[in-house]
Amino acid sequence: MFAAKIRNIEGYPMLNVCFNFAKLAIFALLIKSNMPKKWFHNWFNSPYYHILYQQRNDAEAEFFIDNLCAYLKPKANSRLLDIACGRGRHAIYLNKNGYDITGIDLSIASIKYAKEFENNRLHFYVHDMRYLFYINYFDIAFNLFTSFGYFETDYDHVKSLRTFQKALKPDGLLVLDYFNSHKIITNLTAQEVKTVDGIDFHINKIVEKNKIIKTIEFVHKHKAFAFKEQVKAYRFNDFKLFFEQSELEIVHCFGSYNLEEFDIDNSDRLIFICKKAHA
Numbered sequence: 001m002f003a004a005k006i007r008n009i010e011g012y013p014m015l016n017v018c019f020n021f022a023k024l025a026i027f028a029l030l031i032k033s034n035m036p037k038k039w040f041h042n043w044f045n046s047p048y049y050h051i052l053y054q055q056r057n058d059a060e061a062e063f064f065i066d067n068l069c070a071y072l073k074p075k076a077n078s079r080l081l082d083i084a085c086g087r088g089r090h091a092i093y094l095n096k097n098g099y100d101i102t103g104i105d106l107s108i109a110s111i112k113y114a115k116e117f118e119n120n121r122l123h124f125y126v127h128d129m130r131y132l133f134y135i136n137y138f139d140i141a142f143n144l145f146t147s148f149g150y151f152e153t154d155y156d157h158v159k160s161l162r163t164f165q166k167a168l169k170p171d172g173l174l175v176l177d178y179f180n181s182h183k184i185i186t187n188l189t190a191q192e193v194k195t196v197d198g199i200d201f202h203i204n205k206i207v208e209k210n211k212i213i214k215t216i217e218f219v220h221k222h223k224a225f226a227f228k229e230q231v232k233a234y235r236f237n238d239f240k241l242f243f244e245q246s247e248l249e250i251v252h253c254f255g256s257y258n259l260e261e262f263d264i265d266n267s268d269r270l271i272f273i274c275k276k277a278h279a
């Protein structure tokens with residue numbers, strides 16, 4: 001019966017092409033669904049990420065946003081984008097200050113949490129930053145608290161920056177907040193134990209192939225867990241090149257949430273303010 005149907009399809013070349021396309025698409029989907037998830041899918045989607053990093057809280061986000069707004073002076077009708085917004089600590093505060101803001105993140109759990117706060121000027125979506133979102137729409141795009149540097153290739157990082165660039169209006173600005181990898185590597189604590197909410201997180205850090213690799217192991221409710229963070233040790237000049245390849249131009253570079261000037265030896269953060277090139 002099936003063979004007869006196939007023979008029928010073979011009588012119609014276009015149908016045959018469509019049939020082969022459908023087979024390929026199903027095959028690709030099957031392969032993708034069986035592929036192991038990357039570390040950034042698992043770790044950021046886990047409740048333990050939020051426990052370990054609970055000192056990265058609303059107060060820190062609000063302090064940084066207040067300083068950024070004093071510097072950027074967004075107009076009241078500005079449309080803002082928070083790329084890799086997590087549970088939305090920056091976006092929710094910007095919205096409380098009257099701005100229209102959209103947050104996107106890969107983590108289903110974080111977006112589910114953030115959606116509880118939605119209103120007609122605050123929206124959250126699950127979305128992978130490497131793929132195009134809105135075009136020519138936002139006045140300011142934020143990518144905050146090292147929400148970059150997770151991918152295997154420089155190509156994927158440039159691809160992400162291009163989508164950020166495309167999301168902006170011609171006179172739009174990008175704020176990208178990364179760590180100062182020079183300072184982190186110089187002062188690397190190879191091993192430590194952090195106890196948070198009664199959980200002993202055993203943390204090991206190494207630098208390998210220009211990545212800072214953090215292994216996080218712990219036992220909770222008699223179950224052993226192991227997660228990894230692998231973030232590229234990008235420096236100022238790497239970003240400068242990536243921005244050029246993404247048609248972005250550095251306007252300013254800060255080194256802290258207080259917006260002090262960037263200093264390679266002493267700054268904790270590497271915070272870029274960029275505009276669209278050729279705007």
Ligand SMILES: C[S@@+](CC[C@H](N)C(=O)[O-])C[C@H]1O[C@@H](n2cnc3c(N)ncnc32)[C@H](O)[C@@H]1O
Nearest residue numbers: 040044084085086105106107128129144145147
């Ligand atoms: C270090 S957290 C920072 C979250 C948030 N910006 C904050 O400050 O609370 C990094 C975030 O990047 C998100 N992320 C990782 N890969 C992503 C991707 N490809 N597209 C969108 N978001 C991604 C994670 O789910 C996580 O919420």
